[in-house]
Amino acid sequence: MANLDYAYRRLLNTLGPERVARSEFERMVYSHDFASVPKIALLQWRLYPDFVALPKTSEEVSALVKLSDESLLPITPRGGGTGWYGGSVPNRGGVLFDMRRMNRVVGLDPDGRTVTAEAGVTWKELEDHVESKGFALRTVPLNAIGSTVGGAINSASVGFGGLRGGSLRDSVANLEVILPDGSLLKTAAAADAGGQLADLTPLFLGAEGTLGIITKAVLRLVPKPEVTKPVTYGFAEPAAAARYLKGIVDAGLAPYHAALIDRDHFVFERALRPDSPDPVDLALVAVQGSKDEVSDQEKTLDALAKEYSGTKLPPTVGEGLWRERYNNYSARRLSRGLTISYNLVPLRRLPEAVETALRLRDKLKLNGSVQAHLVDTTTAALQPYVLMDDTKPSGGTALGFVKRMGDAAFKLGGHSMGLGLFLVFNLRKMHGNATGAYSAVKGVFDPRKKINGGKTFEVWTKYPWPGIRAIPPPGMAIGLEVAALLRRAKPTRDRFVRTYEASKGG
Ligand SMILES: Cc1cc2nc3c(=O)[nH]c(=O)nc-3n(C[C@H](O)[C@H](O)[C@H](O)COP(=O)(O)OP(=O)(O)OC[C@H]3O[C@@H](n4cnc5c(N)ncnc54)[C@H](O)[C@@H]3O)c2cc1C
CATH class of the missing domain: 3.30.465.10 (Uridine Diphospho-n-acetylenolpyruvylglucosamine Reductase; domain 3)
Known part of the structure; x- marks a missing residue:
């Protein structure tokens, strides 16, 4: 491998000093993605890149990729860095390409x-x-x-x-x-x-x-549709909202969006902003079309909600949620960190999947919320989140929830989403014997494994030596299972939100 100062000079020659970073602070910013990563992970991986490069053109990206043949530094491409499982984080340092200048x-x-x-x-x-x-x-x-x-x-x-x-x-x-x-x-x-x-x-x-x-x-x-209108309905429990979402598809309706959010999410929101909606298990549906079409769809949805014992909520609830629709995880401010389990499940089993998520969250004594939305006529996304304080030794054990929830999604006939660095063991569960075909495709495109090497198909550590250079994917699964067991053994829930704590009897 070329000396790092030489590699740095070559990067500067390609992009100029404004678009290459190597300060401790900048490297730290890129050492994690949206989810919290416990500090202990640094024992296994070099999560800090050596350099951050910010290309502006395809030609610059090409030149940077060719430079890696000289420096032998691994490349990590990164967009917004909003993934959850380490896909956009280095495992062996190297050059991280922040693509946001393109x-x-x-x-x-x-x-x-x-x-x-x-x-x-x-x-x-x-x-x-x-x-x-x-x-x-x-x-x-x-x-x-x-x-x-x-x-x-x-x-x-x-x-x-x-x-x-x-x-x-x-x-x-x-x-x-x-x-x-x-x-x-x-x-x-x-x-x-x-x-x-x-x-x-x-x-x-x-x-x-x-x-x-x-x-x-x-x-x-x-x-562009003439009108987009969000409507919300309250239900007695999250699974009832899930049955309503399925009912929407069964009735042949195709709104722009249909989601469920459990009441716990609003308990966290309340703790942060007193003007947020009253805690309730709700379905949020957004319909689009001409004014008349939207009005017809709303009436049909209202009638359907009654069949599922749902109560229409005031328009301000839906309007507020729709305005904030891209901003869903402010609860992390209560705990410093948060992690999400992202899964696709068959729509027919969504109510059961929602109940499973609630059960697992409570079993592991976690603070968290269960949310889901329709992906197409047969599939729903189930994305519960749990709060975690990764500055405490017990914080990282919350990651056990992601493992257990993913296992449950597979049992329900679905799968967890995203492999990255932490969930590679799920690839074989998804594809069985065909797993090797995916690695073979990687071999054709990138024989030296220079771009995101040691992720998605295998788990490299920071150590290049035989025997410890990679963690067998089942080893990662065992590690997360141990985290779940430790979490279960914890006598109490973390106390991030007092009212929540009281309502869960913890
Ligand atoms: C609030 C929130 C909500 C989310 N909701 C969803 C959701 O509804 N559905 C969902 O699927 N996911 C969701 N996610 C997960 C994640 O945000 C999405 O998958 C998102 O689309 C990833 O985009 P990104 O630009 O942040 O990618 P990053 O996290 O930066 O990267 C993701 C992967 O793509 C690679 N990559 C990035 N850019 C490039 C590039 N130009 N060329 C090659 N490889 C590249 C990275 O190496 C990494 O492996 C959510 C995350 C958050 C924080």
Whole structure:
């Protein structure tokens, strides 16, 4: 490996001093993603990059990727860094590419109904841009403020609009990717929605930055709806709200968004902002269309809610939640940290999945909230979050919840989302014997494993020596299971919110 000072000079020559960082503080900022990582993890991984590079063009990305052949420094691509399982965090230091300076909307083609954006544009910026031109995105990740186009594609993110507009996979028409040898690939011809052999686009959906660096994406658009109206209904328990969500699909309705949020979320919100809604288990549904269409849909949803014993809540509740829809995890301010278990489950089993999440949370004596939303007509996303204080020795044990919840999702016929660095053991559960095929594809694109090496398919440690250079994925599963057991043995819940504590009898 080249000496670090030499590698630094080469980076400076390529990008200039303003777009290369190596200070302790900047490296620390990039040493974790949205979820909390206990300090003990530093024993296993070099989570701090050696350098942070901020490219502005595809040519610069290509030049940086080629430099890695000289320096042998590993590359970690990063968008908003809002993932949860270490995908955008280095495992052996190296050069982290922060893609957020590639933040231009390159152009909107109104006839072809597509928009071309650089990888570092956030979904909120892109949504604002296309809406100002009379169009809308077909789907938008829940975290549109922080999440970037390249990051969401690499995470195969799900979110708003999927029930009506299809998945992100259906949205992406073409990608520009810098491959690990520095060459530039366009994944599809201009007119090819069918995914014939000529179309490599799907290969990069959910690839977690292991096959190349996405620099631009062409996304399909729909006309902007005249009206978007959020409505909310209260239910006696979270599972009843889940039954209502399923009822929406069973009734043949296709709102823009339909989600459930349990009352515990509002207990945390109340502790932070006294003007937040009264704690209640609720369903939030957003309908779109012309004024008449929206009014008809609302009436149908009202009637359906009655069938499921739901009570319509005042319009201000839905309006407030809709305004804040991209901002859902302020509860982390109560505890310093928070972790999320993100899973896809069959819609028919959503009520059971919600009950399982509540049971697991209580069994592990955690403070947390259960939330879910419709992804399409057969699938729901279940994303409970739990609070954790990773500055305390017992804080990291909350990660055991992510493991147990993921196991439960598999049992329910679904799977957990995101492998990154911490959940690689789930790959085999998802794909069985085909797991090797994924590693083989990585081998074709990136034989030296220089981009996000030692993640997603295997778990490298910071030590390059045989015997300890990698953790067998089941070893990670055992570690998280031990965390769950320690958590269970803890005599009491953490005391982040007194009223919550009292309501749970802990
Ligand atoms: C509040 C909140 C809500 C969320 N809601 C959802 C949700 O509804 N659905 C969901 O699926 N996820 C959700 N997530 C998880 C995560 O935010 C999303 O998956 C998000 O789309 C990731 O985008 P990002 O730009 O932050 O990617 P990052 O976290 O920066 O990166 C994710 C992965 O992509 C790679 N990567 C990033 N950019 C590139 C690039 N240009 N080229 C190649 N590889 C790249 C990284 O190496 C990493 O492996 C949420 C997270 C938060 C904090």
